[in-house]
Amino acid sequence: xxxxxxxxxxxxLMMGMMLLLSPWLxxxxxxxxxxxxxxVQTVAGNYYVRGAISGVGVAxxxxxxxxxxxxxxxxxxxxxxxxxxx
Numbered sequence: 001x002x003x004x005x006x007x008x009x010x011x012x013l014m015m016g017m018m019l020l021l022s023p024w025l026x027x028x029x030x031x032x033x034x035x036x037x038x039x040v041q042t043v044a045g046n047y048y049v050r051g052a053i054s055g056v057g058v059a060x061x062x063x064x065x066x067x068x069x070x071x072x073x074x075x076x077x078x079x080x081x082x083x084x085x086x
Contacts, residue, residue, distance in 0.1 A: 005071050012064030019057030023050035 022028060028050075034041040043049055 005067075009064050009068045009071065012060050012067060016057045016060030016062075016064060019060060020054050021057070023053045 023044075029041065029045065031044075034044060
């Protein structure tokens with residue numbers, strides 16, 4: 001279960017980095033759909049659309065960090081709950 005949680009966190013962080021950076025890199029415009037359909041190239045070339053995609057990437061990175069903190073809090077080994085009996 002720990003491995004699944006770590007892979008889940010890595011997935012969010014990597015997906016966020018990809019969405020954050022890919023709209024601003026050079027190969028963004030050299031895509032099959034961009035070259036085939038001119039309206040897709042027009043929409044995807046808009047800076048507001050690129051910013052929105054990068055914003056989703058930032059949200060994914062934040063979610064990855066939030067999951068990492070949550071995982072670290074719940075997975076700490078320590079003494080179990082104690083009960084007082086009289």
